Amino acid sequence: MSADPNGPKDPKDPNGVRAVVDEVSSWLTLPADEVDRHLSGPEYGRVTGSVSALNYRASSGDADAFYLQQLLLGRIYGVLTRIPDGPSAEGSVLLHTVTRLLERATMAAEDTWIEPGLLDQAPTEGRAFVSWLKRLARQHQSYHHPYYAEFIHNHATAEDLRTYVIQESAVDGRFDDLLAMMQVGTASNAKMEIANNFWDEMGNGDPAVVHTHLFNQIFKVFDIDGTSIEGSLSANALLSGNLAVLLCRYRRLYPEAVGFLGMMEWLVPLRFKSVVRAWERLGLPDVGIVYHRLHIGIDSHHAAGWFRNVVEPASGSEFMRRGITRGALWRLNSSTRYLDERLPASIGPAA
């Protein structure tokens, strides 16, 4: 799959958009310094030009380009969130340049889904802000989405659930690390709330109930190889995972991470009730559903603490208020598009 950047132009890939995804992917296991030897000269302009062309095509509604954009960003985030066993391009200036191009395009695209002026309407008083945010969510298509309420609940087959689990793994499989990353620099109540959440993910110290371990039990039920699912993920599933990492890795985006992860946890209990129902309906092995049953209880508790200890006290700051609302809407909007896409035509689009 490795592209020859100096070879003749592919008439099917005139801007080198496919080739640059392969090329940047091939750097990821090279030492950063080796990648950065490309930094100066025409190579730099060619690579960043092709990535910009990819972003432009994705923003123009080209589904293939959107997929490639999120695939590449997801691969780069793999480098930034997994321990390698050898060289890695992590830290490379050129890789960071490419990452920023992809991130900025991803953020700009997400902002276009937010109704203009909405962020300015957030109430400044703590409790009023939380109520407003919850009302916004309850009125949102993604809140009681028919993908869960109808399809998963009543119709999904074991194969459908298998596909569901694979797509969800982009986020659920590393929720502990997202919390660890997003809490850097926090203090007092907010820090303790996130730390409590992290410790719950770690099974409160009991290896047998660490959540990522439980999630892997589901993989076993369905005979899924966690290391080779990249090719099975849809563009919107990749986007979900990427948005979570993007918001958790920057201190500047801490407010957005609070809104994004808070909304995720708040919606979990309702959604997972449908998953548990499907599991029971299909008579699948009980060991695979522990994770979902656990989260129905734990996440409603977490969401309540999150709103009380992280969101409410932050509402006095415009920086926090706007960011939290923005992050919450990124989650609601991207989740809707993801669920709409997965809903079989027989059940129809969201109401």
Add this chain to the structure above:
Amino acid sequence: MSADPNGPKDPKDPNGVRAVVDEVSSWLTLPADEVDRHLSGPEYGRVTGSVSALNYRASSGDADAFYLQQLLLGRIYGVLTRIPDGPSAEGSVLLHTVTRLLERATMAAEDTWIEPGLLDQAPTEGRAFVSWLKRLARQHQSYHHPYYAEFIHNHATAEDLRTYVIQESAVDGRFDDLLAMMQVGTASNAKMEIANNFWDEMGNGDPAVVHTHLFNQIFKVFDIDGTSIEGSLSANALLSGNLAVLLCRYRRLYPEAVGFLGMMEWLVPLRFKSVVRAWERLGLPDVGIVYHRLHIGIDSHHAAGWFRNVVEPASGSEFMRRGITRGALWRLNSSTRYLDERLPASIGPAA
């Protein structure tokens, strides 16, 4: 203090080394995109050229340049580890370029303190590796350093302890975040060991005994304003804090972080016994010593778990073995230089 990059050259600062530290510092609260408008053209070359000149002078033994290098890196790490309340240059490609120049120079300098060939001598069997590593540390100048064993233990005044606490704050004040960052991407026993450690730092969920909170009690005893201590930190204190962040922020450097933080925790009990002794000798308020008393017990427990669950199982991989040894030596060597410098001439250098 803001420098005019287009102004006449300062004859006392011909390479613009002081000016570039002020200039880059002034970017830190600007939006990343605004900083990156400098990216192309002669500005880019001028800034990176001055940072390279700073690094060159630091590596040539210029103490002022070494201080400025670590001051700037510390300020940049502040941006990457604290939640802002407004714009931030975090993510800027130009800032990342500068950061990498500073990081690479800092790493290269630390590597020159390691005896050539030493990393190749690490035994490949788990227990033998741990014993070898501990023996290396026990024979090292920093293990039973007279700064603690003599000066703090028997001679330090309250004012000396105040200075000591300020210098140590570069690391102790944020140990929870270091653990959170370094555990990203880990799994099973190693992940649980680090998580346990993190949860202990968080007082096992009790806000009154969160370690950063306890550390702040010491600040209160000495009437230290935690937000304004940057100017009081020595170059080597800044380096200690910077090395810890540097190793914890890159997945590629996870092995080094294991060695560095492991060695830190292992040396704590012995060192803190001298601090507690000084505290009692001087009759300082008891509330300020809780943190140190706690760590004498907790950290010997942590260090044991760290060697057993993180270091020992990793020793089969050359990548891990070399990295762990390298990180441990970085800690031992940099700690020795820091302690040597702080030791009053009356007590003399390390044996």
